[in-house]
Amino acid sequence: MRFCLNMGESDTCEVKRIKIGKKIYNRVDDYFDVNERCHDCGILNKKGNIHHMGCDMEMCPKCGKQLLICQMFGDCDFKDFVD
Ligand SMILES: [Zn+2]
Numbered sequence: 001m002r003f004c005l006n007m008g009e010s011d012t013c014e015v016k017r018i019k020i021g022k023k024i025y026n027r028v029d030d031y032f033d034v035n036e037r038c039h040d041c042g043i044l045n046k047k048g049n050i051h052h053m054g055c056d057m058e059m060c061p062k063c064g065k066q067l068l069i070c071q072m073f074g075d076c077d078f079k080d081f082v083d
């Protein structure tokens with residue numbers, strides 16, 4: 001489990017990709033809550049922006065479920081975020 005130090009500090013996360021199993025995926029950049037900024041990590045909710053690591057709004061690019069849940073139960077063989 002990795003959390004981003006920039007939580008609440010910037011409009012998008014700089015870390016763009018995730019390794020799941022043997023594959024590298026782009027992190028989901030078009031799923032947001034209804035607020036102007038994310039209630040959890042504080043990014044600006046706009047297509048192209050990525051939630052900070054550890055945010056409960058981030059979706060898993062492989063299965064489409066909440067990434068936190070996916071990491072906790074190891075459903076998709078989550079490995080790490082990739083800078
Ligand atoms: Zn971040």
Ligand SMILES: [Zn+2]
Nearest residue numbers: 038041051055
């Ligand atoms: Zn967020």
Ligand SMILES: [Zn+2]
Nearest residue numbers: 060063070076
């Ligand atoms: Zn998943």
